[in-house]
Amino acid sequence: MTSLNLKAQSIQEYVVQGGNELFGEVLLSGAKNAALPMIAAACMGEEYTTLKNVPMKLRDINILIGILRELGADIHIDETSVSCRRGNFPNQKVAPQIASEIRYSLLLLGLTAALREELELPLPGGCKIGNRKYDLHVLGMKKLGAKVEENDRGIYLQSDTLKGSNIEFYLPTTSGTENVMIASVLAEGKTTILNANTRPEVIQLADLLNAMGAKVTCSNRVVKVEGQSRIRGGVEVSVMPGWDEAVTYAVAAGVTGGEIYIPNFNTTFIKEDVRYLNMAGVKVFEWGTSLYVSGKDKKNKFDLFTAPYPGINSDMQPIFATLALAANGISTIADLRFTDRFQYVEELKKFDANISAFGNTAIISGGKQLKGASVKATDLRGGAACILTGLFAEGETIISNIDQINRGYENIHEKLSSIGANIKLK
Known part of the structure; x- marks a missing residue:
């Protein structure tokens, strides 16, 4: 049976060298x-x-x-x-x-x-x-x-x-x-x-x-x-393309000051995500049948609340927390669905990030240079947030417990590598 081979957990890690701008095409997997x-x-x-x-x-x-x-x-x-x-x-x-x-x-x-x-x-x-x-x-x-x-x-x-x-x-x-x-x-x-x-x-x-x-x-x-x-x-x-994957790669372009495009995808299902991305200085627009993202502009602080669709999904708040770390000023993120979804905050602190969480809210003071760290993927999106932070932190970042990330992102290190990220599976 297929299930018999699924018990073992990987002990591999992702190793990220920060500082590269991302540029090029990202193909989305099914959601x-x-x-x-x-x-x-x-x-x-x-x-x-x-x-x-x-x-x-x-x-x-x-x-x-x-x-x-x-x-x-x-x-x-x-x-x-x-x-x-x-x-x-x-x-x-x-x-x-x-x-x-x-x-x-x-x-x-x-x-x-x-x-x-x-x-x-x-x-x-x-x-x-x-x-x-x-x-x-x-x-x-x-x-x-x-x-x-x-x-x-x-x-x-x-x-x-x-x-x-x-x-x-x-x-x-x-x-x-x-x-x-x-x-x-x-x-x-x-x-x-x-x-x-x-x-x-x-x-x-x-x-x-x-x-x-x-x-x-x-x-x-x-x-x-x-x-x-x-x-x-x-x-x-x-199966529809992964809209959550699209938002993740859009933030990756934003935090690294890069430019990417995503073919065969549009903003139909991510209009509120796009509104916040644009507000934060990450420009997102459609051209033909592709989505284009530019992170060249200065990043701005923002205040975000998760909400049922068409609002921002609770899944995405760790991803936006990473964007807030790259923005100048103090941003806030409030999760109105899972009030305890801030376990990843302790991992982001290891990058020397100024972020704290209490109750259902995270407060992020962004704009400072972060340093690479050894961190753990506490959950799927928290692990992705660690990768994104490592992309613009100075030096090397090592992320363990990556099975959590691989539960929801197909070939994430290969896709990021294809657009210029220095990320390897170790």
Whole structure:
């Protein structure tokens, strides 16, 4: 099984020599957070659904595929194309323990509920960024009529008959919204999710489900699903480019004073990110079918608040913190979703950075010359922030625990090297 080779963690490091301006073309991979729910949803179909542009070098993607295969889903891989159908999912009642390593294993609950089956799932993992509860996932499954119990081993779900329901979240959750969407497409009647997180990834999941035979509509923070008796599948859909990757490379150009362009990408899904980038002195504009970024101008301080889409995603606040370090003056970043997502701050301090965090806010006094340091990737985006800081710090930076970074960035050191960064895998 694919999952059997995924237990070992890498002991490799990234070594960055700061000071190089970045210039040239960056090709984006498919968006991880779009691909993961799409893979789970595709396993609901009776016929093969093929997903193109899947970032197959990401560990989370391979873990999820390994879990689904081990549970009986029929999945075939051809480079960056993944073809999925139900097969005999689930062929056992307990999910493999490796499911605890990724948060998106929670989507197995929605898939199992939709197919009127039972499954015990170990408690999910993912980035350790504060209190990431899964109670809204459980709420959604129960509202649809599934039996859900929690025990020392994890979450047990049994589904016999699902009926559509009105489900209101007390806060917008991306994966929770996706889980209920997957479960409800085969429920009897209509389901309405209020205060849903209708991010671009959620919208693409709806598009995929509709192509497979579902009836789903997404509007501002509301998702409506009209249950069907079957989901046939048998379609081909391309995973959207990684908008989060695009923002990361835009900040890389900004902090190094470089200029890059990203082909086959536009600002449709990152308008608020672009607004802050421009405000901070990083010029972003579209030309033809490409996105151009210039970091040549002076960098300005800014005050940023994360918010549900179309606001700045909580994922991006460590990336913008790096930009604030390169800007003159005092910037603030407040995270209104994950109030404890500032573990990376202690790592950035090792660069001799003037940054502090308390409560849900980070205060950054930027504009000083930073020095290379030995740091650790505390989580996916915090690790990326360490790479970005190393790009404009003086001297050598060594980043450990890079498996966290490689969970969400495909070939990041190769892509940065291709545009002039001095970064090596050691």
